[in-house]
Amino acid sequence: MCQARYSFGYYGVMIPSILNLAGMTGFCILNCILGGQTLSSVSNGSLTWSVGIVVIAVVSLLVSFCGLRVLNWYERLAWIPVLVVYIVALGLGGKHLINPPPAEPASAAAILSFASTIAGFVITYSPLSSDFTIYYSPDVPSWKLTLYSYLGFNIPIITIQCLGAAVVVAAPSVTSWNEGYANGNVGGLIEAMLQPAGGFGKFLTVLIALSVAGNVAPTLYSFCLSFQVFMPFMVVVPRYMFSLVATAIIIPLSIVGSHKFYDTLTNFLGLIGYWASAYGAVILVEHFIIRRGDFSSYKLQYWNDARHLPTGAAAIGASVLACGLVVPSIDQVWFVGPFAKTTGDIGFELAFAATALFYLPLRYIELRFRKLV
Incomplete structure (x- = not known):
C-alpha cells in the first residue's frame, strides 16, 4: 500500500488501506471456513467445523x-498436491460428469454478475502485490x-x-x-468425490484442506503492512503482532460465519471488489499516463513524507x-x-472506467496547484 501514497497521498491512502484490511479479513474468513469444513468432513463430523477452522488459521x-523467503518457497510447492487431488478426483468422479442433468441456461445478466464477483476476488490482489514484488530483483x-x-491467477481460477x-x-x-x-458444505463434496479411494482419499x-494456508498465510503477512500504512505511528x-491480531479476529468470525453468514461474507467480498477496481484504475492511470511509465519518477526518499507526496484529493475525488x-449498477x-436489473452486475467494470476518466483531469x-508528482 505504500506505493499508493504516490497517488492517494500520505493521508488519503488510509481509506484504501482500511478497505484493504476489511477485504483481507473477509478473504481469510472464507478460506478458513472452507478449510475447516474440509477437515471436518474427513473425520465424519467428530472434528467439528470450529476445530477445523482453528487448525487452518493456526x-x-x-x-x-x-x-x-519461506512463503515464496511454500507457494512454489503448495500447488502440486492440489493438482494431484483434482486429478485423482476427476479420475474417480469423471464418469458422473459426462451426462449431467439438464441445467437452466444462464442469462447474460447472471454471467456478468458472476464475472464481476470473480473479478472482485482477483483484483483485490493489486493492493497486496507490491508487498511481495518489492523484494524481487530490480x-x-x-x-x-x-x-x-x-x-x-487465470490458469487455476478458470x-x-x-x-x-x-x-x-x-x-x-x-x-x-x-x-x-448438504447445506453448501464444499469440503463435504470434495470428501465425497474422494471416498472411493479409501484411506488415500482421506489423506x-x-x-x-491444508492447502488453503497458501491463500491465508501471505494475506496475514500483508495484513501487517497495510495496518502500518493505515496507522503510520x-x-x-513488531509486524507479527498484527498477524496475531488478525488471526484473533478471523477465528471467531469464521466460526460464526460458517453457520450463519457465509452468503453475507461472499457478497461482502463482492462489494470489496468494487473499491479494488477503482483503486486499480487510479494506480494504472497514475503510472502509465501521469508518470508515462517512468519508475524513476517515484521519489523513493519521500515515501514517508507527506509534504512531498500528492494530496490524494484527485484519487479520492475520482473514486x-x-x-x-457504480451504485446503480450493483x-x-x-x-x-436500477441499471443492474437489466444488465446484471456491471459495477466492477464501471468502477474501473469511471474512476479512470475522473482521475485524469482531477490529477x-x-x-497545477501543487506540482508534486
Missing part, C-alpha cells in the same frame, strides 16, 4: 511467521512479473471454476455427492464520483440497482 499463522523485466501474475461448476451441476444426480454437499482431502510495533455510476442480495488540476 497453520496459516505459523507459515506467515516464517517470512517472505533487474527482472516488468513484463515477466506481469505475465507470471496473470497466468498464475480451470477450477469450470470443474466446480460441472461438479455442482452433477451433484444432485450422485447420492453421495449430494449428501456431502488427499486433508492435503487440500504503529510502525514501531467518490465514480460511485454515482447486483447483490441486499441491493439491486492534472491537482498538479
